[in-house]
Amino acid sequence: MKDMHSLLQHQFSELTKLARKFNCFYLTGLNKGICKPFIVGGHQVGLIRPDVMKHLQRFPEVFIVTGKFVELNPAFRGYKERTSKVADVLQTLRKENEICALKGWRDECFEVSTPLYHESLLEMDRSAICLFGIRNYGVSVNGYLTHPTKGLCIWLQQRSLTKQTWPGKWDCFVSGGLAVGYGILETAIKEAAEEASVVGELVKKLIPSGCVSFFFESERGLFPNTEYVYDLELPFDFIPQNADGEVETFELLTAEECIQRALSPQFKTTSAPVLLDFLIRKGYINPENEPHYRHIVELLHVPLQSIYNSPCTDITTNGDGK
């Protein structure tokens, strides 16, 4: 399978290659079978790589590592106890300074919940989510306008050079992770104000437009990400002003320039799905100009729900996992 993939890779369009890049774990890593399901309260909430497993095995009173899965000790009952036990381990590992992802400690907690009903199980620092392959939720805003001569134009931001992840890379207009205690629209409104000074009447024009899901892997860890997408048509005279120091600069690009930017190594790989989805929904990327159109649309919506909730997973883990 791998040989066929590499053989055919050169036949893919540039956009397809990009869609395969931000799904590198979905397309190759997932089927290698070297990651183990991470079980909390009887639910698979993540996947753990061997390099992380090696560290967790040192805490057998917290993480039960079997041949088939890693389980958070089921003796821990409730959100608070689970959160505190995991936090203790993470703080120990953080002090040892050996795990790349934990060097970017955020002091901002993300929630871990059950796959289908979003029952809260525990929370952990944002930097650790990728170590456990936990589903990660964020919001992104496409800020755009229709220029009389240039057509569809899109505001992009360059991330601050001091950001912990992807410093200096080009990114969507506005985006942010869903932190504990914040709603989805609420996060979009908060981030639009902080990152680009979109406030007042303007922020009321945010239109929820779907979500994209993909499964990326980097040295830091696994990223089964879902981004809730909002579109925002901006006035011609609006110039975004950053208010929280997390943005280096903003730039207004034509749709074609946006594609070239997204294809360049200067673009944050995990933000490309939002941009491609936007350009598809606006008709700029379409079946007439993109030979692998439906393949790309499929790669913008990979079945994370099914991956973490499959009958296979149930059979493998529930028997001895509870």
Place this chain on the structure above:
Amino acid sequence: MKDMHSLLQHQFSELTKLARKFNCFYLTGLNKGICKPFIVGGHQVGLIRPDVMKHLQRFPEVFIVTGKFVELNPAFRGYKERTSKVADVLQTLRKENEICALKGWRDECFEVSTPLYHESLLEMDRSAICLFGIRNYGVSVNGYLTHPTKGLCIWLQQRSLTKQTWPGKWDCFVSGGLAVGYGILETAIKEAAEEASVVGELVKKLIPSGCVSFFFESERGLFPNTEYVYDLELPFDFIPQNADGEVETFELLTAEECIQRALSPQFKTTSAPVLLDFLIRKGYINPENEPHYRHIVELLHVPLQSIYNSPCTDITTNGDGK
């Protein structure tokens, strides 16, 4: 797994139940393992149910039925020979009048192609596609307008009472299958003219807006469908006029009325994905009013590409299939 599903079914929102209904094969049938991959030219192009297999077994010189798969005789070389051999079998079965799907013979051929590179393998009558579980492609147009007081309004069509499939049911504004020899945008333009008299300057406003994929099953067969979606903002004074006799009537509905219509038994189940996708992209269905928003978005883009191109399939079939 099944018990859990039925137990939890009542907790789903009405829209989630609808999304699960048009994916009934994806969510339950697929994992039962009673359908066999259908192989043509070394590629899996479909899935065949036991009730169809029973008929195909009577033609061993055309269909090789093994324990693991059904293969079109690999001795047939090229598009024409494959097409003619399959057509002979279908004509025989059609005369016997025992297969429900073939009673709706269309005299319109759909193409069967390889999963990734769309290399043409053969064509067969549209009515037979669902017997072999072959991927089915169509176009759909969302005809809409933004009413000053009623907000988003959508034109729906009622299918003619004499249509071979889903007679009298409510459907999207305009839609049609991709027949052999027609392009995607070309089909959208042709169908918009025939079904609703959208022509001239108006048809130039068609905006390609993505595609939806789902996997439905009915008594007739299997429907792994992908619909290329176009949006068309219509003038207030435009009244659609049917030109080909395939439409009973048109009606302009508010977004809320559209949802109620889609949830009713009077709506064509396999057209609901296009409508839900439209209402999500327009922000009418959003994360604040739909608790299973991301689950629904996932069910509007199920991974048909992966299902018919999985390493599992390769391992199972290629060994003795070629």
